[in-house]
Amino acid sequence: MRIDPNSSADLSVQIAQAIKDAIISGDLNVDERLPSEAELSEHFQVSRPTVREALKRLAAQSLIRTQRGATGGAFVKRLSFEDAYAQQITTSTLLLSMNAVSFDTACEARYALERACAPLSAARCSADQLATMRAEIFRQQQPGLTDEAFCASDVAFHRALVDGAGNPVLSYQLAGAVEAMQPLMNMITFSARDRATITALHGRIADAIEAGDGAAAVAGLEDLEGETRKLAADVFAARAARSA
Amino acid sequence: MRIDPNSSADLSVQIAQAIKDAIISGDLNVDERLPSEAELSEHFQVSRPTVREALKRLAAQSLIRTQRGATGGAFVKRLSFEDAYAQQITTSTLLLSMNAVSFDTACEARYALERACAPLSAARCSADQLATMRAEIFRQQQPGLTDEAFCASDVAFHRALVDGAGNPVLSYQLAGAVEAMQPLMNMITFSARDRATITALHGRIADAIEAGDGAAAVAGLEDLEGETRKLAADVFAARAARSA
DNA sequence: GACTTTTAAATGTCAGACAAATGATTTCTG
DNA sequence: CAGAAATCATTTGTCTGACATTTAAAAGTC
Incomplete structure (x- = not known):
């Protein structure tokens, strides 16, 4: 999962696309947990709000679901x-x-x-x-x-x-x-x-x-x-x- | 457009839904400009990042498009x-x-x-x-x-x-x-x-x-x-x- | 009048903080 | 020792404030 910092596209769009690709290609399986927001922001070298905007984009398409708490996080959602x-x-x-x-x-x-x-x-x-x-x-x-x-x-x-x-x-x-x-x-x-x-x-x-x-x-x-x-x-x- | 602060649902979800309803009902027409993020955060009494998360949700569904700059903002998008x-x-x-x-x-x-x-x-x-x-x-x-x-x-x-x-x-x-x-x-x-x-x-x-x-x-x-x-x-x- | 510069408004991004939820761990109690 | 209660750590949800970038309009200059 990579993004291009020189691209003109918004970072949250790029990040959402990268994760979406990973889901479609099967790199991320149903019910698999994504890295935490902090880890994602570290990985993509962006701030947490930007990662969050990307995750909300995916949630809007029913691609992930999120859960709060100790063992929470974002999980790949089985599209029902x-x-x-x-x-x-x-x-x-x-x-x-x-x-x-x-x-x-x-x-x-x-x-x-x-x-x-x-x-x-x-x-x-x-x-x-x-x-x-x-x-x-x-x-x-x-x-x-x-x-x-x-x-x-x-x-x-x-x-x-x-x-x-x-x-x-x-x-x-x-x-x-x-x-x-x-x-x-x-x-x-x-x-x-x-x-x-x-x-x-x-x-x-x-x-x-x-x-x-x-x-x-x-x-x-x-x-x-x-x-x-x-x-x-x-x-x-x-x-x-x-x-x- | 109203939200319920006592609802258990995330604020950004509620706000996205409220705007979506306004679009579907025709309260907001194609190419009409939404209030700015600052105005929306004022209107819904939430912070700007929360409003932004809501707008990103809508953008992910192709319901709005955003434009930067002086006359920019979020506009209701004609779903092509x-x-x-x-x-x-x-x-x-x-x-x-x-x-x-x-x-x-x-x-x-x-x-x-x-x-x-x-x-x-x-x-x-x-x-x-x-x-x-x-x-x-x-x-x-x-x-x-x-x-x-x-x-x-x-x-x-x-x-x-x-x-x-x-x-x-x-x-x-x-x-x-x-x-x-x-x-x-x-x-x-x-x-x-x-x-x-x-x-x-x-x-x-x-x-x-x-x-x-x-x-x-x-x-x-x-x-x-x-x-x-x-x-x-x-x-x-x-x-x-x-x-x- | 035509071109350039400035300005203002809007979104995009960042940093850091606190709140709230929730499972895991530890501590307390019987 | 067993179970209940308290604590803790982790993670998402939200807020505040700031700066960067883009863009069109306004102001200034020749």
């Missing part, structure tokens, strides 16, 4: 699926909100990915996950539901569908695509008829999954994508007309 | 697709390497996602991206290529395929799945015959894309997945036999 989900969702949400990604683009990506899951989900979905889908469909039929709650339930339904594939890597990859759509969906107001259409399609998809019919689930998702995009197009058109 | 790709790849790679994810699980996820792209890619792939695919196929046919270079070219081919869908959100979501496989693929040694088989399948997929035939591309990917998994299974079986 849960942490990875959270990062993925934050990044996806910000990416969409900051880059003026069109509804259609995001929607297309989301449904393309979900269709990839559907056959696997049809083959392997657990009773528990199917029950979650049914429960969310039931919730979506309640008349008093706000638009936001309806969207949240929609997301929960789709997450159960994705998790039904029983592949944690797939679930992780899709967490962002599904969750990041929620803020966009929240811009839509759903009429009772819209809700009925969507909920019916959800039911059709759940039936297909339960029957182990991947192709039917894919077809259901295709229709749902069409419905969602049509709905969004109507909302945006109405909004444009009103402001004109 | 490029930054998001990089984060996604790092996270995915570490997730796979630290959690003993089986080759099959990762492979299944990757090909499921790629199949989701194939029809879109067949419909919209640019000449440029198709040329990249052909170039990588050509490279893969060179006899002197090391296994690592072959894998790298394989990744480049698949990235071009994914990018061909012309949907940046999709490309972002898949960057991790495609790139994170590389270290796993690097564990495999490819015989000349293996390479020929894989390269031929790549050619078939590229042909299908060029012909705008999404179904054929999907079929090609299915065969490629089968081939890859068979290859890996052989390698792992041989390794197990040798160690027994």
